Amino acid sequence: MPANPFNLPPPYEGGCACGTVRYRIEAETLGSRVCHCRICQRAMGAPFLAVASFPKAAVTVTGETARWRSSERLWRHFCPKCGTRVTLEPLDGDRLGFPLATLDDPCAINPEMHIWVSAKVPWLMLSDGLPQYREGSPEPYRTA
Numbered sequence: 001m002p003a004n005p006f007n008l009p010p011p012y013e014g015g016c017a018c019g020t021v022r023y024r025i026e027a028e029t030l031g032s033r034v035c036h037c038r039i040c041q042r043a044m045g046a047p048f049l050a051v052a053s054f055p056k057a058a059v060t061v062t063g064e065t066a067r068w069r070s071s072e073r074l075w076r077h078f079c080p081k082c083g084t085r086v087t088l089e090p091l092d093g094d095r096l097g098f099p100l101a102t103l104d105d106p107c108a109i110n111p112e113m114h115i116w117v118s119a120k121v122p123w124l125m126l127s128d129g130l131p132q133y134r135e136g137s138p139e140p141y142r143t144a
Contacts, residue, residue: 007032007109010058014103016084020063023086023098027058030095030141032109034130037116043070044085047121050100051088052109053141059096061087095141113137 007029015022032052040049065077065086077087088097100106113131114120126132 008105012054012098012103012105012108014098015063016079016082016086016102018079018082018084020081021061021065021079021084021086022063023059023061025054025059025098027055029109030054031137032100032111033137034111034114035116036114036118036120038119039070039074040116041119041121043076044099047124048114050111051097052100053088053095053097056094056096093141 010026010028012025013023029052032050035049035051036047041047043049064080066080067075067077067089070076073091075089075091076085077089078085084102085099086102088099090097100109100111103109111130113133114126115133115137116135117126117132118134120126
């Protein structure tokens, strides 16, 4: 899967709403997706999660986070002060996911696809031309 040509180059910076948790990423994204699954909907309190993943080694996070395990394969880290969901940590890979809305420039990375559209809320129309997959991504994340 080729990198999105509209992405800005790293570094990427972002953080939570109150500023307690900040992060800096020194690598290109391993992939970016819009996930419509029910777990992401509930965890984010929104109809979907737009997220980009990066190699763990390229990420620096400052400030304390709390975490909860939203599924057998994923930890979700959040700011305990304001509740912003900051990081997704899969247990099956050496990567971290960051919601695009937490980037200082939320337009710096564009999603490459929609996944789990089988759970998409029916009033949301997808007209961005991105590939749509009924369930998970057809390809694994790119390697660092």
